[in-house]
Amino acid sequence: MRTRVKDYVEVSDYTSLDRLITTLIAIRDSLPESAEPSMKMRGDDVFGRRLSISYWRELTAEEQAADLKYSADRRAGEEIAALAAKLDGVPYEQDRPTGKRKAA
Missing domain, CATH: 1.20.5 (Single alpha-helices involved in coiled-coils or other helix-helix interfaces)
Known part of the structure; x- marks a missing residue:
């Protein structure tokens, strides 16, 4: 049986660089050690772009x-x-x- 699942956090608000960095640090600090996080830019010009952070959780x-x-x-x-x-x-x-x- 699986014990972990891949989950996502998306950051899509247009904000300042300092606020984005603060948000990413808060997300990183809230993840468990075994999360193996990765980040991708998703979306397009029509529907907008967003940062998508995927990680493993129990x-x-x-x-x-x-x-x-x-x-x-x-x-x-x-x-x-x-x-x-x-x-x-x-x-x-x-x-x-x-x-x-x-x-x-």
Whole structure:
């Protein structure tokens, strides 16, 4: 089971350089040691540009419960798919209609 997930912080406000540096320092200081943060510029001229900071964080208890639930569903789906593949290999003859109707 996964224990970490990639999360994002976006800085899109037009602000002064000093305020941007202060914001980035605050973000950096709030991240855990194992975050492995990286920063990219995203967007375009039409919709605007923003700084996107991605980092790794631990899953919350709620996220772990959901991950456990859906990974169990995925495993069950994989088991059903494997069983269906086995059944596809079983020979089966289907009664074919002759095209004639029975008299009533």
